[in-house]
Amino acid sequence: xxxxNTVATLDGLYKKIYGDKGPIDLIPDNxxxxxxxxxxxxERTGHSFNTPVVLSTExxxxxxxxxxxxxxxxxxxxxxxxVSVKGTQLIGQASLNYxxxxxxxxxxxxxxxxxxxxxxxxxxxxxxxxxxxxxxxTKGIGTVDSLSSQDIVLKAASFADGxxxxxxxxxxxxxxxxxxxxxxxxxxxxxxxxxYTITVVGTTTGIADTDVIFMKGxxxxxxxxxxAIATNTGSMFGVDASAYSxxxxxxxxxxxxxxxxxxxxxxxxxxxxxxxxxxECVVLVHPSSWNNLNADQAALRQYVSDEKEAKxxxxxxxxxxxxxxxxxxxxxxxxxxxxFVLPVKEMxxxxxxxxxxxxxxxxxxxxxxxSTLSAYVLRVYSNQAxxxxxxxQMVKITGIxxx
Numbered sequence: 001x002x003x004x005n006t007v008a009t010l011d012g013l014y015k016k017i018y019g020d021k022g023p024i025d026l027i028p029d030n031x032x033x034x035x036x037x038x039x040x041x042x043e044r045t046g047h048s049f050n051t052p053v054v055l056s057t058e059x060x061x062x063x064x065x066x067x068x069x070x071x072x073x074x075x076x077x078x079x080x081x082x083v084s085v086k087g088t089q090l091i092g093q094a095s096l097n098y099x100x101x102x103x104x105x106x107x108x109x110x111x112x113x114x115x116x117x118x119x120x121x122x123x124x125x126x127x128x129x130x131x132x133x134x135x136x137x138t139k140g141i142g143t144v145d146s147l148s149s150q151d152i153v154l155k156a157a158s159f160a161d162g163x164x165x166x167x168x169x170x171x172x173x174x175x176x177x178x179x180x181x182x183x184x185x186x187x188x189x190x191x192x193x194x195x196y197t198i199t200v201v202g203t204t205t206g207i208a209d210t211d212v213i214f215m216k217g218x219x220x221x222x223x224x225x226x227x228a229i230a231t232n233t234g235s236m237f238g239v240d241a242s243a244y245s246x247x248x249x250x251x252x253x254x255x256x257x258x259x260x261x262x263x264x265x266x267x268x269x270x271x272x273x274x275x276x277x278x279x280e281c282v283v284l285v286h287p288s289s290w291n292n293l294n295a296d297q298a299a300l301r302q303y304v305s306d307e308k309e310a311k312x313x314x315x316x317x318x319x320x321x322x323x324x325x326x327x328x329x330x331x332x333x334x335x336x337x338x339x340f341v342l343p344v345k346e347m348x349x350x351x352x353x354x355x356x357x358x359x360x361x362x363x364x365x366x367x368x369x370x371s372t373l374s375a376y377v378l379r380v381y382s383n384q385a386x387x388x389x390x391x392x393q394m395v396k397i398t399g400i401x402x403x
Contacts, residue, residue: 030128030131030162030331030332030333031127031128031130031131032131032284032329032331032333033131033134033135033226033284033349033386034127034130034131034134034349036282036342036344037344037347037348037349037386038349039349039350039351039354039384040348040349040350048084048085048086049083049084049085049086049087049348049350049351049385049387050082050083050084050085051082051083051389052080052081052082052083053080053081053082053083053239053247053389053390054078054079054080054246055079055080055081055239055244055246055247056078056079056244056246057078058075058076058077058078059076060072060073060074060075060076060077061073079244081238081239081244082238083237083238083239083387083389084237084238085237085350085385085387086385087223087350087351087352087383087384087385088133088137088221088222088223088383088384088385089221089381089382089383090126090129090130090133090355090381090382090383091379091380091381091382092122092125092126092129092379092380093122093377093378093379093380094118094119094121094122094377094378095118095370095373095375095376095377095378096118096367096375096376096377096378097373097374097375097376098374098375098376118378119357119378122357122378122380123355123357123380126355126380126382127355128166128333129215130355130382130384131333132163132215132225132333133218133222133223133225134223134225134226134349134386135225135226135227135331135333135334136163136225136227136228136335137218137222137223137224137225137228138220138222138223138224138225138228139212139225139227139228140175140212140213140214141160141163141164141172141213141214141215142154142155142158142159142160142163142164142198142212142213142335143155143157143158143210143211143212143213144174144207144208144209144210144211144212144213145196145209146209147204147207147208149204150189150199150200150201150204151197151198151199152174152197152198152199152200152204152207152213153195153196153197153198154196154197154198154213155196155337156196156336156337156401157335157336157337157338157399157400157401158335158336158337159193159196159335159336160286160332160333160334160335160336161193161287161332162331162332162333162334163333163335164191164193164198165191165193165332167188167191167198168188168189168190168191169187169188169189170187170188170215170216171185171186171187171188171215171216172186172188172198172200172213172214172215172216173185173186173213173214173215173216173217173218173219174186174207174211174212174213174214175211175212175213175214175219176210176211176212177210177211177212179219181219182206182207182208182211183202183203183204183205183206183207184216185202185216186200186201186202186203186204187200187201187202188200189201198213223384223385223386224236224237224385224386225386226340226342226386226388226394227338227340227396229249229386229387229388229391229394230249230251230340230391230394230395230396231249231251231396232247232248232249232391233248237387241391245274245392246275246390246391246392247391247392248391248392249391249392249393249394249395249396250270250271250274250275250392250394250395250396251395251396251397251398252266252267252270252395252396252397252398253397253398253399254397254398254399254400254401255399256399256401257399257400257401257403258289258292258296258400258401258402258403259285259289259292259293259339259397259400259402260292260293260296261293261296261319263397264283264293264319264321264326264328264339264397265319265321265322265326267283267339267341267395267397268281268283268321268322268323268326268341268395269321269322270341270395271323271341271343271392271393271394271395272321272322272323274392274393275343275390275391275392275393275394276390276392276393277323277343277390277393278323278324279323279324279343279345280323280324280325280326280327280344280345281323281325281326281327281341281342281343281344281393282326282327282328282329282341282342282344283326283327283328283329283339283340283341283342283397284329284331284334284339284340284342285328285329285330285331285334285339285400286330286331286332286334286335286336286337286338286339286400286402287330287331287332288336288402289336289339289400289402290317290328290329290330291402292402292403293317293328294317316328316329316330336400336402337398337399337400337401338396338397338398338400339396339397339400340394340395340396340397341393341394341395341396341397342388342394343388343390343393343394346388346389346390346393347386347387347388347389348386348387348389349384349385349386350384350385350386350387351382351383351384351385352383352384353381353382353383353384354382354384355380355381355382356380356381356382357378357379357380357381358381360381366378
């Protein structure tokens, strides 16, 4: 059996089981952004993704009464700026020891029993980390409310069940709101979604209200997520939102109460009036807000006109708004106190590589020898970022308190 225990054999079985065209696709259901915004394979980047955007229109117009000879005003050109987006890297690895690999390499069936779970878990873990970055890159995955010994209690509005469930043994860093590290390298030992509590192993001294939690090593090294893009007020991707209103998203306050259909329509109307949204959009909400909207929609069904039609779907509710179709989707990784209006047709996921087990530059090699263990190593790699070409059509809804 040992004669089968080679990298080449494992690579061959991998390709035979998962397809001979390269990396597998095991994106789980909660990777909603990755599904809504496919990776732009035709726009793979070398150094960066660059494209012009229109930030203001032509202004060289003059007016006159009937029969008046008009003195023309000087031309004022439209403003075009080049957007430059660089992908950020994500690398994950798992190992398969020589004994397990030896047994797995004996046949495709043995490989499925021995290595398939390792492969699947690695892809799902990478997809979850990527989805978290696409949502909250540079903004953090939770905000501290209080500390009790080893228990970090998060603010309810900043808690997303999908971000934290299954995070036992993950390592996190805690930063002050000003970007100074508070404590690093804390190991998550337990998660209580009912009390928004994260129990950790490690030194928690000094952790306080408004501190922000990040995945280990991710601070300053993630792509900008949709939260950061929608709330940006400064320079991003080479364009200054303080100088160009079309490069800045909007916010809508839910008023410390449950999200309703009327609030969703009002939030979307901001994207319509400010950003010119005139096409289908998606609203990502926490599952509890989706439940509130579903109940609200059911109660109002008999009073809703054709212009504000609501209907149940599989994890989605659709309305008719000023823009057209509004699709409200439940996303377990969206924080409880907020929601996002997204013009998905104006959004791209770009970079040099989507999540893949293919080694960059050596696509035929999937399994590698560990340099320190009697094991083979399987890695996944991604280089990508998300960008919205019309940020003024984005809206962040805040102040949601689910009923």
